[in-house]
Amino acid sequence: MKKLIVIPFLLLMVMIAPVGCRRDAVPGRHIKVVMKKYSIDPPVIRIGSGETVELLISTADVQHGFDVPKLGIKHPIQPGQTVSVVLHPAKGEYEIVCGIICGPHHEDMGGKLVVE
């Protein structure tokens, strides 16, 4: 009698599993981003629509903030550390700004994430 219950249960699990496992959540590409007074390198990050990427963000000098307001991303970037941000954004253009005042030209620090 137990087998009659177990087999349909296993079949159900096999059917559900592919839905629950988001394969697109695994980054296909890793992009290094370096923040420094007063630039973000690369200034434009281009990714494909539907692509999942991991940004590995570090600073070459002082503390900066990696902010992408339209995506709700806000991370302090401390010297000596690398912050990982996994993205799977919708098509569009997203402004990247420095979220931590880092000097007199802090306002000029900017970049762009372009999802094509």
Ligand SMILES: [Cu+2]
């Ligand atoms: Cu700044």
